[in-house]
Amino acid sequence: MVQKESMKPRGRPRQFDRETALDAMREVFWNKGYAATSLDDLCEAAGLNRPSLYNAFGDKGQVFLGVLDAYVAAVRPRYEAAFRAPGNLRQVMKGIFRTAADIYRVMDKDGGRGCLLIGAALTDATRDPHVGEAILTQLQDMEKGFLWLFARAKADGDLPAHADPKTLAKLASSVHTALSVRMRAGEPPESLRAYVEAMIDLICPLPAQASPSV
Amino acid sequence: MVQKESMKPRGRPRQFDRETALDAMREVFWNKGYAATSLDDLCEAAGLNRPSLYNAFGDKGQVFLGVLDAYVAAVRPRYEAAFRAPGNLRQVMKGIFRTAADIYRVMDKDGGRGCLLIGAALTDATRDPHVGEAILTQLQDMEKGFLWLFARAKADGDLPAHADPKTLAKLASSVHTALSVRMRAGEPPESLRAYVEAMIDLICPLPAQASPSV
DNA sequence: TTCTTTTTGTACCATTTTGCACAAAATCCT
DNA sequence: AGGATTTTGTGCAAAATGGTACAAAAAGAA
Numbered sequence: 001m002v003q004k005e006s007m008k009p010r011g012r013p014r015q016f017d018r019e020t021a022l023d024a025m026r027e028v029f030w031n032k033g034y035a036a037t038s039l040d041d042l043c044e045a046a047g048l049n050r051p052s053l054y055n056a057f058g059d060k061g062q063v064f065l066g067v068l069d070a071y072v073a074a075v076r077p078r079y080e081a082a083f084r085a086p087g088n089l090r091q092v093m094k095g096i097f098r099t100a101a102d103i104y105r106v107m108d109k110d111g112g113r114g115c116l117l118i119g120a121a122l123t124d125a126t127r128d129p130h131v132g133e134a135i136l137t138q139l140q141d142m143e144k145g146f147l148w149l150f151a152r153a154k155a156d157g158d159l160p161a162h163a164d165p166k167t168l169a170k171l172a173s174s175v176h177t178a179l180s181v182r183m184r185a186g187e188p189p190e191s192l193r194a195y196v197e198a199m200i201d202l203i204c205p206l207p208a209q210a211s212p213s214v
Numbered sequence: 215m216v217q218k219e220s221m222k223p224r225g226r227p228r229q230f231d232r233e234t235a236l237d238a239m240r241e242v243f244w245n246k247g248y249a250a251t252s253l254d255d256l257c258e259a260a261g262l263n264r265p266s267l268y269n270a271f272g273d274k275g276q277v278f279l280g281v282l283d284a285y286v287a288a289v290r291p292r293y294e295a296a297f298r299a300p301g302n303l304r305q306v307m308k309g310i311f312r313t314a315a316d317i318y319r320v321m322d323k324d325g326g327r328g329c330l331l332i333g334a335a336l337t338d339a340t341r342d343p344h345v346g347e348a349i350l351t352q353l354q355d356m357e358k359g360f361l362w363l364f365a366r367a368k369a370d371g372d373l374p375a376h377a378d379p380k381t382l383a384k385l386a387s388s389v390h391t392a393l394s395v396r397m398r399a400g401e402p403p404e405s406l407r408a409y410v411e412a413m414i415d416l417i418c419p420l421p422a423q424a425s426p427s428v
Numbered sequence: 429t430t431c432t433t434t435t436t437g438t439a440c441c442a443t444t445t446t447g448c449a450c451a452a453a454a455t456c457c458t
Numbered sequence: 459a460g461g462a463t464t465t466t467g468t469g470c471a472a473a474a475t476g477g478t479a480c481a482a483a484a485a486g487a488a
Binding site: 223264273274 | 474475476477478479480483484485486487
């Protein structure tokens, strides 16, 4: 049996793509939050009937956690690329927040919904601790990324000698968090841009220079 | 008829106190968010039957907005007192965040739920723009309060001459917002305290001094 | 006392929601 | 070909949900 194992699983093949279904369901959760999203909503978005949905993804709570995991996995490489982008600190910071804005925006609509974890999942952290854990992990990862960025920037001379990368990382992470809240609440894009710009100016007090960093 | 008006309204008197009912329903919404809170939950918390609830507060959405308004009205004087408290900037900042922690904590339980508007209402900003407006108004009011505080602190010598109160106000407001998110997500109290402490240190870079301010 | 008004209590409704049963369809294995 | 396995489709049950009808209760006004 071990050596007779076929590449193809037995049984009827799936008619849907798991990733595509998760992405579609994420959109619904992102707009409505967990509790206001019904199984009918999910089935319609995923293009599946009830038993297929349950069979593939589990019950509603498990679908939600699956969607959160897929979201985190999807945004991670985008943020990593933004943190690692070439340029001086100010340029990289702008790129990071541009990445955030891209992730959070709604197609064909002004404004955005903020981060899925903050705008749509935070309310449910009291219902399921796994949700809270996912949020905290993401916040901590963002803070770590900023810490890495600021330590490098300090070594490159993009930050003053007295700057403390740990504290600045907490600040930048807070700005990133507050951005999602303000966006979800409906603050206009120009206002959000001005907000981010002011916070970047605060974090990067040195004048922009052509960075010789490696 | 005008001069015959009695102080007492006609009809059967109400058997409940409106404020008490709103407070009790706020607790449920604060824990569960809007969509996961049922009419049964609300009736039980308020001690009312369905028609009484509808008669006094309107439908579910109107109850929610009423609860948000009552919350904002209740926390406003507490924050105002904290902003106006005597002491140097660092002391006042500590008092403000202590006030926030007091408002957001859960009785007989470690941790808290964060601000009602952020922890429980933010998800629903996409469903009802009134919710988003309430959140943005509250965020703006907090920022205004910090601006007032920092302008005063600068005049008092509690902030360096080059400090920009407008930018610092945005920063402090962001910290306040992020605090709610982190608390709701389940971050331990000691960790939150360290976070707030670090942010206060960043905002108040001058050594603590006995403030001669009026 | 009767009438009017407001509130409460009981009961109910129509719809929605979550999850499941089971047969048919579509595959691989023997 | 038949059996086993997995997926899909149809249908359903029980519970939950938001909201309403209406009569009784509790008051003020005439």
